[in-house]
Amino acid sequence: MKNRSLVSINDYSKEEIIRILDLAEEFEKQPRQEILKGRVVASLFFEPSTRTRLSFESAAQQLGASVIGFSSAATTSVQKGETLKDTILTVSNYSDLIVMRHPVDGSARYASEVAPVPIINAGDGANQHPTQCLLDLYSIRKTQGTLDNLDITFVGDLKYGRTVHSLTMALCHFNTRFHLVSPVELKLPSAVKRHIKDAQLHYEQYTDMSEVIPKSDILYMTRIQRERFPDPLEYERVKNSYNLVNAMLVDGKSNLKILHPLPRVNEISTDVDSNPMAYYFQQALNGIYVRQALMASILGFK
Amino acid sequence: MSDKRKELIVSAISNGTVIDHIPTETVFQVIKILGLDKTKNQVYFGTNLESKKFGSKGIIKISGKYFEHEEINKIALVAPSATLIEIRDYEVSKKSTVHIPEKVDKIVKCFNPNCITNKEDVSTRFDVFYDDNNNLKLACHYCEKNTSKENIVFI
Ligand SMILES: [Zn+2]
Numbered sequence: 001m002k003n004r005s006l007v008s009i010n011d012y013s014k015e016e017i018i019r020i021l022d023l024a025e026e027f028e029k030q031p032r033q034e035i036l037k038g039r040v041v042a043s044l045f046f047e048p049s050t051r052t053r054l055s056f057e058s059a060a061q062q063l064g065a066s067v068i069g070f071s072s073a074a075t076t077s078v079q080k081g082e083t084l085k086d087t088i089l090t091v092s093n094y095s096d097l098i099v100m101r102h103p104v105d106g107s108a109r110y111a112s113e114v115a116p117v118p119i120i121n122a123g124d125g126a127n128q129h130p131t132q133c134l135l136d137l138y139s140i141r142k143t144q145g146t147l148d149n150l151d152i153t154f155v156g157d158l159k160y161g162r163t164v165h166s167l168t169m170a171l172c173h174f175n176t177r178f179h180l181v182s183p184v185e186l187k188l189p190s191a192v193k194r195h196i197k198d199a200q201l202h203y204e205q206y207t208d209m210s211e212v213i214p215k216s217d218i219l220y221m222t223r224i225q226r227e228r229f230p231d232p233l234e235y236e237r238v239k240n241s242y243n244l245v246n247a248m249l250v251d252g253k254s255n256l257k258i259l260h261p262l263p264r265v266n267e268i269s270t271d272v273d274s275n276p277m278a279y280y281f282q283q284a285l286n287g288i289y290v291r292q293a294l295m296a297s298i299l300g301f302k
Numbered sequence: 303m304s305d306k307r308k309e310l311i312v313s314a315i316s317n318g319t320v321i322d323h324i325p326t327e328t329v330f331q332v333i334k335i336l337g338l339d340k341t342k343n344q345v346y347f348g349t350n351l352e353s354k355k356f357g358s359k360g361i362i363k364i365s366g367k368y369f370e371h372e373e374i375n376k377i378a379l380v381a382p383s384a385t386l387i388e389i390r391d392y393e394v395s396k397k398s399t400v401h402i403p404e405k406v407d408k409i410v411k412c413f414n415p416n417c418i419t420n421k422e423d424v425s426t427r428f429d430v431f432y433d434d435n436n437n438l439k440l441a442c443h444y445c446e447k448n449t450s451k452e453n454i455v456f457i
Contacts, residue, residue, distance in 0.1 A: 008446065083422055106418035106444025125416050127445055190433065191448055 002300040005112035005119040009130040009166045014173040021138050023293035023302055024286070031288065034064035035301045042095035043069035044087070045122070046078060046102040051262065051284070052122050052131075056099050059291035068094060085114050092117045097299060100124075118298050126162055131294065132261055133166040135287040140218055142286070143257040143279060147171075153179040155209050156222035156242050156267060158188040163261045164222060169195045178203035179212045183238040186228060208241065214251040219244070221260045221267050221280075246271040259283050318343070318365040320387040321377065326350050328380040329360035335376045335456050336369070343367050356383065376409050378402045379438070379454060402438070404430055409457055412442045413449035426457070 001016060012020070027033075041060040045053050048071060057067045069091075070076050078087055084102070088111045091098060098115060100108060101122040108121035108128070123129040141147050152171060154164050158180055168178065168188070172195050180188050180203055187205060196203050206212055213219065224242055229235040243266055244258070260268060260280040272278050296302040324332055326349045332338075338345050344365040353359035368388055377384055378400040388396040406428040412419045419426045419442070427443035440449040 084418070085422070103416075104418050104421050105414055105416045105447065106442065109444045110418045110422075110424055125445070127447075194434075 001297045003118050004298065005108075005115075005121075006130050006294060006298070007108045007112050007119065007121045007124075008128045009133045009170045011130070017134070017137065017170060017173065020134055020290065020293045020297060021141060023297060024134075024138050024289040026302075027289040027292040027296075028286075031292065032062050035296060036060065036299060037064035039065045039097070039299060040095045041065045041067050041295065042091045042098045043067050043071075044091060044098060044100040044102075045069070045071045046073045046100070046107075048072045049101050049123060052101060052287075055284075055287045056120075056122060056131075056291050059288045060295060062288070063292055063296065065295070069099075084111060088115045088119075097295060120294060120298070126160065128166060129162055130166060131287065131291055132163050133170050134290045134294070135283065136163065136167050136220070136259060136261070137170055138286045138290050139257075139259055139279060139283040144217055144255060147174040149175050149177075150217040151177045151179060151215050152218045152220065153181060153209070153212050153216040154188075154220045154222070155181040155244070157186045157224045157228060158182040158222070159186040160225075160228060161222045161261075164188070164220070165192045167220070168192050172196060172199035172201060176201060179206065179216060180204065181206045181209045181212060181242070183207065183224070183234075183242070185234065186224065209244070210248060213248060213256075214253065216256055217253065219252075219256060219258045219277075221258060221264070223265055223267050243267050243269065244272060245269040246275055249275060249277055252277060315344075315346075315363050315365045315389055316392055318363065318367055318389055319369060320389060321362045321364075321381075322359070322385040322387060323353065323355065323383050324360040324362065324381045325356065325383065326358045326360045329362065331380045332360075332362060332377055332384075335380065336364075336373060338362070338364060341367070372409070374400050375403045375406065376456060379406070379410070379451070402430060406430060406440055410440060410449065411455040411457055412445060412447070413453045413455075414442065414445045414447040417442060417445035417447065419444055 043057055053071055060067050073079060084107055092115050097118055099120045099122050102124050105125035105127040108119060108124040112119040121128055121130055144150060158164050221244060226235050256277050257279040258277050262280060262284055329347055329349050346363045349360045351359050351361060382402050384400045386398045387394055408425045410426060412426055418424050428440035431439055433439055438451045
């Protein structure tokens with residue numbers, strides 16, 4: 001994986017995904033190792049995403065790398081109309097690796113084709129966010145002891161949620177049974193279901209989550225946004241049926257864990273937070289180790 | 303119609319290209335895709351012609367012009383059944399069918415307005431595939447969204 005960009009989770013084979021997760025486990029035991037001392041990581045956030053940016057920058061700094069970059073395009077030459085290509089080529093002169101977040105779909109793939117240094121995609125518009133996917137996989141493996149043969153339930157907006165799409169595709173390597181809970185308007189797109197079918201795996205679709213909770217090993221919650229509904233009445237009708245409250249978890253399996261890409265609004269009630277099944281805050285912390293594993297691996301230090 | 307008269311229709315130009323077996327409804331699209339509405343060459347076309355294979359077909363004849371591979375790819379997206387006949391000195395010199403390519407580069411716009419190819423000077427690249435209902439779709443190499451056949455716009 002040395003010097004190779006990571007734009008989409010599909011860029012990595014099953015073995016490469018596992019290698020990153022194994023490495024992340026090492027970094028979890030010892031997150032402070034000065035192995036990237038003298039290296040420069042550029043962190044280019046063309047749109048703000050504080051959570052992701054801080055996770056990347058902290059990961060790099062704990063490995064001894066210095067970090068340069070910007071946290072929004074507002075104060076840069078991008079604002080003056082500089083093309084993405086020019087920005088990427090310029091920054092490549094000053095850095096060994098570029099982490100980028102950009103509002104335009106496909107921007108990271110394009111950047112990886114023009115940049116002489118490797119690119120890590122930290123989110124390109126509504127398209128891909130592969131490090132979120134890796135930290136989700138890491139969290140699943142850590143809590144279940146395996147990635148194989150699990151019952152994984154996705155709840156909420158399965159149509160527009162890019163984290164759901166990437167994770168679904170990645171899980172197709174691991175013989176997952178998919179349970180897809182969403183309003184009819186927000187079902188998983190056929191382009192993503194195609195991956196499940198191609199892998200000859202099984203999925204079931206539901207509009208109600210209560211019946212599927214007792215079967216699940218992982219409950220992956222996502223937010224349903226009002227803007228996604230053409231009819232506001234329809235939103236009002238469905239919004240509460242996809243909110244998780246603690247009482248719904250009494251029939252959950254003992255190994256059940258609840259994940260969420262954060263930030264949450266009200267789709268997980270705060271009374272779930274103290275339930276040992278709640279894992280969404282630890283899940284975010286795992287992002288550091290996965291990002292350390294990626295940077296170390298791409299820069300050839302692991 | 304006798305074979306002889308059919309032959310005459312096809313051979314009626316001295317030099318150039320005949321595109322036969324175009325679905326009637328896409329003849330005007332083919333004309334636009336190939337830029338025949340702007341060419342200085344003589345162009346004849348027919349629609350709703352009788353066809354044994356398709357019931358109805360369209361045909362276009364362009365005098366004094368032969369096509370490159372890349373231009374023919376463009377036709378295949380809307381007229382996969384088309385036959386190309388090159389005429390030299392009133393004789394059929396070459397007959398070929400068009401093939402839908404596995405990759406479509408540079409000639410089609412991505413349907414996603416937020417795609418980098420619609421925001422900056424980046425050439426489009428697509429993989430061609432067929433969905434469960436056997437409909438042709440183009441998967442964008444950059445934004446990974448699909449453009450379906452009815453949404454294809456040529457650059
Ligand atoms: Zn695109």
